Amino acid sequence: MNSESKYFKLFAECKLVKGNKRSAIYDLPRNSYKLIPNGLYDILSTYKTNTIDDVKRDFEKTQHSIIDEYFKMLIENEFIFFCDEDELELFVDLEPAWDYPGQVSNAILELPMQNDTLTLSLLSLEKLGCRFIQFRAFNTLNLNYIEAILTFLNNKDFDYIEIISKWGNYDIDKLISILKNHQRLRLLYFYGAEKNKVLKDNKIERQKIVFSSEMKEKHSDFHVNNKYYFKVNITLFCESLFFNNYYNRKVCITKEGEIKNCLSLNKTFGYVKNLDSIDRIVQTNDFQLLWNINNDKIKICQDCEFRYMCVDNIPLKYENGEWIKTSPCFYNPYNPDDL
Ligand code: SF4
Known part of the structure; x- marks a missing residue:
């Protein structure tokens, strides 16, 4: 029996997404994607328990060479596999779902912020389950100030910290030493630098210092609208099926302590005044609307x-x-x- 008379199945973690003019196969475990014609999307979403012979039977002979090309590509990229008819029911589809064990998963805090507001914000965010923190500043930050914040976070539950600030002729050895001493600080990103560069050093293998010659003067300069921010993975895919993958479970706090969905949005929901301020605001339908x-x-x-x-x-x-x-x-x- 050749493969054309065997049943083909799309791997459960290869997801089809249809666009207006073309479609994509998201290869979730490999974190990659392949663009495909909508004609192939239609074949794969229609013929779910069929053989290639079945597909060809429904098309004109003149189109069989195109179908052969499609399946050659699907096999080469390991998007499909073949099985017998009685095995089809063994390969079930993924049932997509998304949840997070906390009310807030990620936060962006503008620096410099008054110490008591910063302390209240960080303690509240930790209590709400937040594990990803980005600090963002429109000026150069004093390294002692950065170290004081990181030291405060040392025994806290945050897993991933990044700091974005204006470049200020810092001593590179000192920056590397800060990263070495604070392993959860994964990214130091400096804009306004002389040239674009990513600093690699074997003392900070999991961490990065990025220099960008671009300037940032307002929060909208941080908008991420380009293909370099496309990310293919099962968590983001599932979250995106149900939620806005940027706003969902996010809290942003300005240097004045305003609580927002995003720093570039005008709408303020209130201020960080005590340990319950963020919790109370995050629970509201108004705050969760964009999620x-x-x-x-x-x-x-x-x-x-x-x-x-x-x-x-x-x-x-x-x-x-x-x-x-x-x-x-x-x-x-x-x-x-x-x-
Ligand atoms: S914002 Fe993203 S999803 Fe929307 S059209 Fe642009 S690339 Fe597509």
């Missing part, structure tokens, strides 16, 4: 094949009964030649 606006609910994004890997954070607005981005994306799913 639930996933890309399937956003005009244009809902037709984009990248919608479950794209963590874009262009602000949203609700207009004429639909959610739209307030500025255009770099990518147009209706004219995909431009990527």
Whole structure:
């Protein structure tokens, strides 16, 4: 029996996502994706318990060579495997779901912040289950100030810390020593540097110092709208199916202590005044509204094949009964030649 008369199955962790003009296969365990024509998407989503012979039977002979090309690519990329008919039921689909064992998973805090506000914020965020913290500053930060914050975080539950600030002719050895002493500080990112560079040093294997010559002057300069922020993995994929993968479980706090969904948004929900301020605000439907606006609910994004890997954070607005981005994306799913 040749493979054309055996049953083909898409691996459960290879997910099909249809776009307006083309589709993508997300290879979740390999953290990669492959763009495919919508015709192949239709074949794979229609013929779920069939053989290649079955597929060919439904198409004109003139199209069989294209079908052969499709399946050659699927086999080469290990997106499909073959089995016997009685084995089909053994390979079940993944039942996607997403949850997080905390009310907040990640936070962005603007520095410098008054010490009591910073302390209250960090203690509250830890209590709410937050494990990822980004500190962001529009000026150069004193290294003693950075070290004091990191020392405070030493016995706290945060797993991943990154600091973004303006470059200030820091002593590189001192930066490496800070990273060495604070292993959960994974990224030091300096903008306004002389040139773009990633510093690698064997003393800080899991950590990075990134220098960027770009300047950042306002929070909207941190918008992540380009393909370098596409991430393919099972957690992000599942979260994106149900939630907005940028706003969901996120809290942002300005240097004045305002609690927001995103630092670049004007809307403030209140201030960090005591240990319960963040908890109380995060529980409200108003604060959680954007958490639930996933890309399937956003005009244009809902037709984009990248919608479950794209963590874009262009602000949203609700207009004429639909959610739209307030500025255009770099990518147009209706004219995909431009990527
Ligand atoms: S159209 Fe939407 S989902 Fe697609 S790349 Fe742009 S922002 Fe991301």
